[in-house]
Amino acid sequence: MADKKKIVMNWASACGGCDVSLLDIEEKIFSVLDIADILYWPVAMDFKRQDVLALGPGSIDIGLFNGAVRTSEQLEDALMLRERCKVLIAYGACACFGGIPGLANVSDRAGIFEVAYHETPSTVNPEGVNPQTVCQVPEGEVTLPKFSDTVYALNQVVKVDYYLPGCPPTEERILDAVNIIAAYAHSGELPPPGTVVASQKALCDECPRVSTRTGTRIARIKRPHEIIADPGLCFLEQGVLCMGPFTRGGCGGKCIEANMPCRGCFGPTERMLDPGAEALSAFGSIVGPGGEDALTIPEMKAAVNSIKDPVGTFCRFTLPTAIINRTLKDGRNKVKK
Amino acid sequence: MTVESTSSAVNKPRIGVWICDCQGRVSTNVDTVSLVERAREIDGVVTVRRVDALCNTEELTRLRAELKENNINRFLFAGCSARSSLRFPEQQISAVLESTEIDKAMFEVANIREQCAWVHDDRKAATAKALDVLRMAHVRLKLDTPRAPATKIVPRSLVIGGGPAGLQTAQDLAALGQQVTLVEQASYLGGRMCQIPFLFQTENWPGRCVSTCVGPVQAAGSMFHPNVECLTSSEVADIERVDGNFRAKIRVGARFVDLDKCISCGKCAEVCPEEIASEFDEGLFRRKAIDKDFPRAVPDAYNILERACTRCGKCVEVCPAGAINLAAQAEEKEEDFGAVFLSTGFDTYDLSRNREFNYGLPDVMSGMEFERLLDRGVLRPSNGQAPRHIVFMLCAGSRATREKRGEGVPYCSKTCCGITMKQVERLGLTMNETDITVIYYYDIRAYERTFEAMHDHVKRMGIEFLQGEIEGITGSDDGLKIRVVRLEDGSTSAGAAHTFDAEGFVTLDADLVVLASAQTPRREAQPLVRKLGLQTDQFGFPMENQPRIFRPTESFVDRVYVVGAASGPKVVQQSVEQGSAAAMKAAPYLIKGEKDLLKFVSRIDPAACVRCRICETVCPHGAIKITEKGALSDPAFCQGCGFCIAACPTHAAELINFTEQQILDQIDVAFQGVPPGAPKILALLCYWCSYCGADLAGASGLKLPVNYRSIRIRCSSSVNSALVMEMFRRGVDGILVGGCPPGSCHHVNGNYLADKRTSLMQKLMAQLGLSEKRLKFDYIGVPHSQKFADTITTMDRDLRELGPNPVAVNTRERSEIHGR
Structure with a gap:
């Protein structure tokens, strides 16, 4: 038996589902404990950040980082773990590509504060107070981490060794990761850097419904709530935009199994240049009834124009890693040469 | 030239650059001398030549010699546009390369004339742009690969449908020495032509033919040609595209009557006890279970309708030739073909869809049914008596626009007016006792000289013409009553006998109504249309390839031809013309026995x-099929x-010689000569319309900002979003995507996809x-150079x-974060 490995799990800008997902592997969690000691896991164990900071560089074998990087504290955490972990794994869609919190990049700090602390009907804030990084109270000075304008994926702030995508990662892929850890514990061997613990092909490759695809166009887009989907039939055949063709497989098609289209939480496949624009290009091609010559231009475009929110539809989990990864201020903010 | 022989040479690019001054038409605004110097520095370039004009015979001869002498394997021409030059276009470049060892894919053109020297006056800036354009051509050329060997084309053609069009194709191909299999569903050749006793020529008054004469002649041209295999009572059960050819399953109908032995004595039909409605006679007359559909049918043999035959065996007993075998079975055979001709003809519009026609009445019939009456005697089906008043109704099921009540197809079937004039004329000449009224909807479309002449003739005969729309036809023992309503736009032109009442109605008594029904797409051909892609x-109706004007009968699928009424309403003569056209279109492939692949x-x-x-969904040319391993x-x-x-x-999916790498490499070199502070504008222009439209801006003397660059893309829909x-990430400031004007895309709908x-x-x-404003799509056709210039200037x-x-x-900011 080789040495037990030292593991940490961090929680950054994420919903907490990733932490819970680790427990999805049920009793197999104990096998992790056979091969590794968990030194830090804020959601489950009583170790503090200071305990990690006290460890020297490279003293942790494996760091699991879940969540995107949004605040100064999360950035510090990322840097802290990167320095101390031999292997750093982006755990879950948020760490891998920014995830749902990454959609906040359509706005910025000021815009988000405006909505969250002033505009929402449930907000009661008569004095118009905004969160401050430093605040004086009778008891002394209290501080908050700085809330940045942009949400980042983990690899945009530190080097990442492996990616475990998913919202949250599925049990099977977590076990793959556990096996990687086990192999590392036993033989010290690791997969090539940058490995994504998922399929190398898009989801359709493993989808049982792909065989029902006939190559027809989507004459009119149907949103999932508008139809009772045929559970045996490819969503594209039913007019529902399914992100399966644009999304790495390996999730086991759990959403498809539950008769919901893929939303893209496993992120893009390797050759894709830009996750959102790719889907836009394909759907822009196949959405519409065909026979365009006989239609007026507005009729011809009506079906694609029914896509109201291209960012939310096509970059739901990936906006921070897209080519345009946040709202720009084109023309309003002339950049000096 | 094979790939093997060039592969080693291709591994080491030897690029020859020819820069043309165009006798000063380039060199006035572009410093070609400095361009030559810079071209020498480019990677892989072994020869650089500057010439006054490369397009004259002397220079072309020298070019061929020098390409060979210097072992050039990639040719880069900087000068006029490969698309729109009238003296040195890509066709001429191909011809030059044809005479060398260089594969025709291995050239690129830097268009420094139309889209550079002619549109920019600032010589320094234009020269800087010309260098960029040269570099763009170079990075394309560097990654170009020779074409794969030509695909072998099976030297046999499949003609589906043996009407006048298919027969013409078959005999024209046969005359060229080609092998043809002709599959005809009916027991005879000639299709609907045989049902029509009198044919007319469309443009050659007063040429007439009777099908009894020309039908067998047209059929015999294929039937007895040793190169043509005619399979009657047969059908194509399946067809697929395999290795550049077509694999068809042909179901050859059971040969109950041996075509070789039967001599059409008719003894079998005499004894046959079973009768059935004759399809040839449109159900108006009956035939025996064993019979000949009409006396002049080719092949000259009787046939058994399986669904009517009780296998009583009486015919077998009387047949003197021993030609009948009631145990015969259909056979299926599979064969490969290099070209497919879809000459499946048309259906007639289903008149029972329009309740106002009351088509179920025995004396209300379609134009095609009336053709059979013209042949067999014009008598009322209800009682066998000669009609006293016949009413013809045009546009029955045609031109059913949203304004018009009732069912129907929206288009004009274009043949019906002419055909009705012909029918009326026959009646007028032979049945003097019969009154005739022609009810027409909107107008008479007698567009050919013959049609108009017949129209004129029948009017002079005193035939009544009444403009209106049929409100309803009712029948009683006395005959038919036809209630006609005046058109809503008020245009009335009642004939002498009938006038509209105050409410806008008129009722006609008649005892026979002929509805000129629309020609519609052949329903039975739909599975083949789908399988052929x-x-x-x-x-x-299957569409013809763009530009349709110059590609009659060519479908969007290579070597599949849609001939005759299969692609839209036609009369016999037009169908025959198409048959010949299609044969000629296919002949080069069949004779050569191979198809050169595109670059x-x-x-x-x-x-x-x-x-x-998704690729299969968007492919307009039926080139993609799904296999176990993938598309x-x-x-x-x-x-x-x-x-x-x-x-x-x-x-x-990747497009060879138009790879992502080749496109992005161009972006990286395209804007080196753009003056500081000027926006980098990229025009992605479709191969045919938009690129030429941009070229002609120069030819028209328009001036454009010098900071735009263009890439001639395969179609406006060929660039992934x-x-x-x-491209934006790499610093392009604005992108214009130009596509063909609506209705003109060479790939069906690329312009619309790009627009969407x-x-x-x-x-x-x-x-x-x-x-x-950084991304724009525009429909830019060849005449739209001003629009192009305006768009670039506005951008x-x-x-x-x-x-x-x-x-x-x-x-850039993100990469700084990355570097942390």
């Missing part, structure tokens, strides 16, 4: 393909439009704060106001 128009063909990597079939693009069918690469979710995004995607991209850009102004593209700046 043909595009159909909004009415269901641009798609290839799909099975390692990345997930069989989502497969057949290079012999691919027309290089690039729709698949723009739609493939996983980048499994993600690639457009990547651009709208969607603009929406995404707006969400992300990137100005929509230049708008982009100067906007400042540098923030995507590139944002990307």
Whole structure:
């Protein structure tokens, strides 16, 4: 038996589902404990950040980082773990590509504060107070981490060794990761850097419904709530935009199994240049009834124009890693040469 | 030339650059001397020549010699546009390369004339642009690969449908020495032509023919040609595209009567106890279970209708030739073909869809049924008596626009007016006792000289013409009553006998009504249309390839021809013309026995393909099929439009010689000569219309901002939106995508797809704060150079106001974060 490995799990800008997902592997969690000691896991164990900071560089074998990087504290955490972990794994869609919190990049700090602390009907804030990084109270000075304008994926702030995508990662892929850890514990061997613990092909490759695809166009887009989907039939055949063709497989098609289209939480496949624009290009091609010559231009475009929110539809989990990864201020903010 | 012989040479590029002064038409605004110096520095360039004019015979001869002497394996020409030059276009370049060892894919043209020297006056800036354009051509050329060997074409053609069109194709091909299999569903050759006793020539009054005469002649041309195998009572059960050819399963109907032995004595029919409605006679008359559909039918043999035969065996007993075998079985055979001719004819509009016609009445009939009466005697089916008043109704089921009540097809069937004039004329000449009224909807469309002459003739005969719409036909023992309503737009022109009442109605008594029914797409051919991957128009007719004017009968699928009424309403003569045209279109492939592949063909990597079939959905040319291993693009069918690469979710599809790498490499070198502070404008112009439209801006003397560059893309729909995004990342400030004008795309709908995607991209850009002014789609045709110039000029102004593209700046900032 080789040495037990030292593991940490961090929680950054994420919903907490990733932490819970680790427990999805049920009793197999104990096998992790056979091969590794968990030194830090804020959601489950009583170790503090200071305990990690006290460890020297490279003293942790494996760091699991879940969540995107949004605040100064999360950035510090990322840097802290990167320095101390031999292997750093982006755990879950948020760490891998920014995830749902990454959609906040359509706005910025000021815009988000405006909505969250002033505009929402449930907000009661008569004095118009905004969160401050430093605040004086009778008891002394209290501080908050700085809330940045942009949400980042983990690899945009530190080097990442492996990616475990998913919202949250599925049990099977977590076990793959556990096996990687086990192999590392036993033989010290690791997969090539940058490995994504998922399929190398898009989801359709493993989808049982792909065989029902006939190559027809989507004459009119149907949103999932508008139809009772045929559970045996490819969503594209039913007019529902399914992100399966644009999304790495390996999730086991759990959403498809539950008769919901893929939303893209496993992120893009390797050759894709830009996750959102790719889907836009394909759907822009196949959405519409065909026979365009006989239609007026507005009729011809009506079906694609029914896509109201291209960012939310096509970059739901990936906006921070897209080519345009946040709202720009084109023309309003002339950049000096 | 094979790939093997060039592969070693190709491994080491030896690029020859020829720069043409165009006798000063280039060199006035572009310093070609300095261009020569810079060209020498470019990687892989072994020869650089500057010439006054490369297009004259003397220089072309020298060019051929020098290409050989210097072992050039890639040719880069800088001068006039390969697309629109009238003296040295790509066709001429291909011809030059043909005479050398250089594969025809291995050239690129830097258009420094039409889109540089002619549109920019500032010599220094134009020269800087010319160098960029040269570099762009170079990075394309560097990654160009020779074409794969030509695809072998099976030297046998399949003609589906033995009407006048299919028969013409078969005999023309046979005359060229080609082998033909002709499959005809009926027991006889000639199709509907045989049902029509009197034929007319459309433009050659007063030429007439009777089908009793010409039918057997047209049939015999194929029937007795040793190169043609005529399979009557047969059908194509399945067809698929295999290795650049077509594999068909042909179901050869049971040969109950041996065509070889039967001599049509008719003894069998005499004894046959079973009768059935004759399809040949449109159900108006009956035939025996064993019979000949009409006396002059070819092949000259009787046939048994399986569904009517009780196998009583009486015919077998009397047949003197021993030709009858009641145990015969249908056979299926599979064969490969190099070309397919779909000459499946038309259906007639189902008149029972329009209740107002009351088509169930025995004396209400279609025009095709009336043709049979003309042949067999014009008597009322209800009582066998001669009609006293016949009413013809035009546009029955045609031109059913939304304004018109009732069912029908929206188009004009174009043949019915002429055919009705012919029918009326026959009646007028032979049945003096019968009154005739022609009810027409809107107008008489007698467009050919013959039609108009017949129209004129029948009017002079005193035939009544009444404009209106049938409200309803009712029948009683006395005959038929036809209630006609005046057209809503008030245009009335009642004939002498009948006038509209105050409410706008008139009722006619008649005892026979002939409805000129529309020609509609052949329903039984639809599965074949689908299997062949043909595009159909909004009415269901297979479409011809663009530019349609110059490609009659060619479908969007290579070597599939739609001939005669299969592609839309036609009369016999037009169908025959198409039959000949199609044979000629296919002949070069069949005679050569191979098809040279295009420079641009798609290839799909099975390692990345997930069989989502999006490529197949968008492919307008039926080139893609789905196999166990994934989608497969057949290079012999691919027309290089690039729709698949723009739609493939996983980048499994790539277009050879138009790769992402080649496009992005061009972006990286395209703007080196752009003056500081000027926006980098990229025009992605479709191969045919828009690029030529841009070229002609120069030819028309228009001036454009010197900071635009153009890439001649395969189709406006050949560039993936993600690639457009990547271009922004690489610092392009504004992108114009130019596509063919509506209705003109060479790949069915690429312009529309690009328009749709651009709208969607603009929406995404707006969400992300990137100005929509940075991406534009426009329909730019060849005559639209002013529009092109205006668009580029407007973009230049708008982009100067906007400042540098923030995507590139944002990307630089991100890479700083990465570096942390």
